[in-house]
Amino acid sequence: MLSYTEENYLKALLKLSSQNQEKPEAGTNEMAAYLGVKPATATDMLKKLKEKGLVSYEKYGKILLTAIGRQNGIAILRKHRLWETFLYEKLDFSWDEVHEVAEQLEHIQSAKLVNKLEEFLDFPEFDPHGDPIPNSKGEMPVVIKTLLSEIEPGATCRVIAVKDTSKAFLQYLEKLQITIGTVLKIIEVINFDRSVNIQIAGSEARNVSMKFADSLFVCR
Amino acid sequence: MLSYTEENYLKALLKLSSQNQEKPEAGTNEMAAYLGVKPATATDMLKKLKEKGLVSYEKYGKILLTAIGRQNGIAILRKHRLWETFLYEKLDFSWDEVHEVAEQLEHIQSAKLVNKLEEFLDFPEFDPHGDPIPNSKGEMPVVIKTLLSEIEPGATCRVIAVKDTSKAFLQYLEKLQITIGTVLKIIEVINFDRSVNIQIAGSEARNVSMKFADSLFVCR
DNA sequence: TAAATTAGTTAGGCTAATCTAACAATATAT
DNA sequence: ATATATTGTTAGATTAGCCTAACTAATTTA
Structure with missing residues (x-):
């Protein structure tokens, strides 16, 4: 049986490692920052998780989930x-x-x-x-996710997920009436600041920032 | 903000104190037994809850919920x-x-x-x-609850709540097809062992133990 | 490649919730 | 009313999860 805290560490590790497929491991500091604890605390917990066979890691080495650790993490993600x-x-x-x-x-x-x-x-x-x-x-x-910022001008795409899940971003999306499934048309990319003019669900075109376009996953 | 554990103590206190209206306080041992901890642990927690203004109690004295303690307990019960x-x-x-x-x-x-x-x-x-x-x-x-064992022979009543919530009892009720709302008729009380012959929802009469009749709340 | 920076670890402490063992107060029974 | 039993408290220890401060290893930069 895992404690509340142990579960959070596994979930964090899963999240951080699936962030880029190329780097399926996380660092102690990164984990600690993500969980809002100090690095020393993360080190302690990693030792404990290693004892329990949930992560593989050696001092100063890479942190990886074991098969069992991943399985547990996925169960929490599912819930x-x-x-x-x-x-x-x-x-x-x-x-x-x-x-x-x-x-x-x-x-x-x-x-x-x-x-x-x-x-x-x-x-x-x-x-x-x-x-x-x-x-x-x-x-x-498995869904192939493309950032809105990577879509070529003129193309149409559909929102499939958000990359940024902060309240501020989600509330902004709500205001723009963008939700999962909304169809966007890329009108043009402004070279000056890399902002993008988009048409939301066929309505009038409007400009969104580069940061915005980097926070939304779409499929072509 | 109350901890998980503090919440459990408040809930226990509420439960134990509402058990009989005549005795709206609980003892340290009683609480500890109910929560599955040792009396020493309960004493510690009671001091803490007193600090927080949730219970009123003096050393070796009666334990009572304050208005705020009761309010918090009820909120947990509601959930x-x-x-x-x-x-x-x-x-x-x-x-x-x-x-x-x-x-x-x-x-x-x-x-x-x-x-x-x-x-x-x-x-x-x-x-x-x-x-x-x-x-x-x-x-x-507020519902006036009467134990099945207090109903006079010949009378009809309706099940409104269970007093005992153990798995064993609930599963037995399920087997007998008794649920909230089921109508029971008291055929007779056997003097020998205080067991009761009852008719369940109009079907054939059957005998239930005194313990059984003491575990079910009905209204006349 | 040596110095500086960043990342990670260790040691020692703190708090909440638990325990055991010993003790103190209250209640009960002869 | 005193002895016994019950009930409740205190003191001191333990564990999980966290901290700070000081250290060490690894990496980056000049």
């Missing part, structure tokens, strides 16, 4: 995303509110609960942010 | 019973399975979550065991 979906779809939570409550709900221990919840939600494949939900075997759909 | 209702009604959990998962869910911190959940469940007044669910103001319906 997190199912709960987000529940809050969004059934309880009318907004896009930017679901995360912090799901952070708590993901630690509830009950295999029956998560499976029944999944059934109740009709086996969703994606959470409200467009991220894939692992099934009970830990498998999840 | 517990709403989650039980959710699990039972929406996720097809059985009567005897809801409690242990609700024990975890009741500690989730989000005012919005509990209110939205209540709305989603259509403002239920009673949980699956027949216990009243406090509303957002902490009020709950």
Whole structure:
């Protein structure tokens, strides 16, 4: 049985390692920053997780999840995303509110609960942010994600996920009436500041920043 | 903000003090036994809760919840019973399975979550065991509960709640097809062992033990 | 490549919640 | 009313998760 805290470390490690496929390991400082603790604390916990066979790591070396560690991490991710979906779809939570409550709900221990919840939600494949939900075997759909900033002018694309899940960004999206599935047309890229003129769901064109275009995943 | 553990102490105190109206206080040993800790641990926590103004108590004296302590306890009870209702009604959990998962869910911190959940469940007044669910103001319906063992022979009554919530009892009830609302007719009380012959929802009469008749609340 | 910077570890301490063992107060029974 | 039993408290130790300060290893830069 994993503690609340151990689960958070595994989830962080999973998140950080899946961020770029090329670098499937994380650093102590990076982890600590992500979890809001000091590096010394992370070192302690890593030793403990290593003892338990959940991560592989040597002093000053790379930190990697073991198969079991990854499996556990995915189980938590699954719960997190199912709960987000529940809050969004059934309880009318907004896009930017679901995360912090799901952070708590993901630690509830009950295999029956998560499976029944999944059934109740009709086996969703994606959470409200467009991220894939692992099934009970830990498998999840692989989606080729492209940043909005990488789409060539003139092309049309569909929003499939957010890269940035901060409240500020999610609230801005809501204001722009952009959600998962919204169709965007790239009108032009302004060379001066790399900002982009886009058309949202066929309405009038408007300008968004480079930072914005770098925070949204779309598919062509 | 209360810790997970503090919440459990408040809930225990509320439970023990509402058990008999005549004795609205609990003892250290009683509390400790209920929570599965040693009396010394309970003493420590009581001092802490007193510091925080949640219980009133002096060394070797009676333990009572303050108004604020009671309020907090009721809020937890409300969450517990709403989650039980959710699990039972929406996720097809059985009567005897809801409690242990609700024990975890009741500690989730989000005012919005509990209110939205209540709305989603259509403002239920009673949980699956027949216990009243406090509303957002902490009020709950007062129900006059009579034990099955106190009903006179020949009379008819309706099951309104269970006194014993153990798995063994709940599973037995399920087997007998007794649930909240089931109508029971008392045929006779056997003097020898105080067992009772009852008719369940109009079907054939059968004998149940004194212990059984002492574990079920009915209304006339 | 040597110095400076960054990343990571160790040692020692703190707090919350638990324990055991010993003790003190209260209640009960002859 | 005193002895016994029950109930409750204190003191001191333990563990998990966190901290700071001081250190060491690895990496980057001049």
